[in-house]
Amino acid sequence: ERFVRNCLHDLKPYIPGKPIDEVKRELGLDRVIKLASNENPIGASAASKEATRKLLDQSHIYPDGNCFELKQAIVKNLQVSMDQLIIGNGSDEIIKLLAEAFLNQGDEVIAPTPSFSEYWFAATVMNAYVTGVPLKDDFTYDIDAMIQAVTPKTKMIFLCSPNNPTGTYLSKTELETILNNIPSDIVVVMDEAYYEYATADDFATGIDYINSHRVVVLRTFSKAYGLAAYRVGFGIASKELIHYINRVREPFNVNSFAQVAATAAIADQKHVEDSRDIVEEGKKLLYNAFEELGLPYVPTQGNFVFVDTKKDSKDVFTKLLHRGVIVRSGDIFGQPTYIRVTFGTAEENEIFINELKEVLAEL
Numbered sequence: 286e287r288f289v290r291n292c293l294h295d296l297k298p299y300i301p302g303k304p305i306d307e308v309k310r311e312l313g314l315d316r317v318i319k320l321a322s323n324e325n326p327i328g329a330s331a332a333s334k335e336a337t338r339k340l341l342d343q344s345h346i347y348p349d350g351n352c353f354e355l356k357q358a359i360v361k362n363l364q365v366s367m368d369q370l371i372i373g374n375g376s377d378e379i380i381k382l383l384a385e386a387f388l389n390q391g392d393e394v395i396a397p398t399p400s401f402s403e404y405w406f407a408a409t410v411m412n413a414y415v416t417g418v419p420l421k422d423d424f425t426y427d428i429d430a431m432i433q434a435v436t437p438k439t440k441m442i443f444l445c446s447p448n449n450p451t452g453t454y455l456s457k458t459e460l461e462t463i464l465n466n467i468p469s470d471i472v473v474v475m476d477e478a479y480y481e482y483a484t485a486d487d488f489a490t491g492i493d494y495i496n497s498h499r500v501v502v503l504r505t506f507s508k509a510y511g512l513a514a515y516r517v518g519f520g521i522a523s524k525e526l527i528h529y530i531n532r533v534r535e536p537f538n539v540n541s542f543a544q545v546a547a548t549a550a551i552a553d554q555k556h557v558e559d560s561r562d563i564v565e566e567g568k569k570l571l572y573n574a575f576e577e578l579g580l581p582y583v584p585t586q587g588n589f590v591f592v593d594t595k596k597d598s599k600d601v602f603t604k605l606l607h608r609g610v611i612v613r614s615g616d617i618f619g620q621p622t623y624i625r626v627t628f629g630t631a632e633e634n635e636i637f638i639n640e641l642k643e644v645l646a647e648l
């Protein structure tokens with residue numbers, strides 16, 4: 286293994302939720318539903334599908350490396366300027382670019398735990414060290430502990446709100462407490478992949494702080510916009526930070542189909558509202574079912590919910606899988622009795638609840 290870089294030795298590859306067709310094939314099932322990757326059950330907006338169809342004749346032309354049209358659409362929607370934006374091949378790519386732009390060997394990075402694993406991956410590949418700060422027992426942020434974890438070597442702090450996998454969030458007061466009590470040169474990444482689903486009155490968005498602090502906000506088209514297959518997300522930060530992140534970006538990192546699909550999707554805010562509605566319905570249905578079953582759950586601001594099955598989550602996961610329901614097992618997040626479930630369509634939610642009841646009765 287000596288020909289491999291040292292930092293790769295302990296790195297475990299990301300294991301995504303299994304695709305539906307693979308589960309059908311492997312388990313010989315006809316009906317399989319996937320509530321494992323926080324995808325949008327009503328799909329993409331018709332306008333974005335039409336936009337990509339129209340582009341097929343342009344397949345031989347390189348994409349616009351600057352994503353001009355898409356940036357313009359975002360500018361109109363979010364009141365930021367073009368030079369405060371960077372578009373990525375999913376927000377995953379931007380997490381990697383941030384690490385490449387700002388982390389030297391031996392630097393320290395702070396991230397909540399449990400949270401999205403890509404923060405660990407991106408930092409580790411740069412030979413930086415991640416200090417995981419546990420969420421509190423109710424899975425809300427431990428603000429004091431986040432601040433206390435800062436050392437003179439801390440270069441970057443990841444915050445995820447709504448947090449994956451818990452659905453918990455940062456309030457304005459909490460975010461400001463963090464920003465005002467850490468050195469101002471630390472880059473604070475606010476991952477807001479699930480922003481569109483948040484409903485709390487005091488929910489904080491990092492956009493309000495990009496000019497006063499070194500805050501980078503991450504948003505994506507994979508969730509509320511239903512464009513996960515295209516791989517397109519974006520970062521919002523001061524012009525200065527965007528300038529440096531652009532230095533490590535590949536020239537044509539976002540393909541043309543993703544660009545036109547995302548541009549059309551922004552114009553169709555009705556579709557985003559429909560996506561929100563379906564999540565609110567799912568919340569009601571699943572919260573009720575969990576209460577009936579006596580299962581504690583974490584109130585969520587995302588399109589998914591983290592629930593304590595009170596059984597070994599690997600067993601629950603496997604039994605659900607064999608019944609054609611794919612969820613995320615909490616053991617990968619260090620919570621061995623929890624599962625994370627994405628809200629689906631009304632029909633999918635019913636299937637999940639019925640199968641869960643039967644699985645729990647068996648265990």
Ligand code: PMP
Nearest residue numbers: 375376377401449478505507518
């Ligand atoms: N951040 C969080 C918190 C996520 O849950 C995800 C999707 N799993 C991403 C970022 C990445 O999203 P994408 O690369 O599809 O934009």
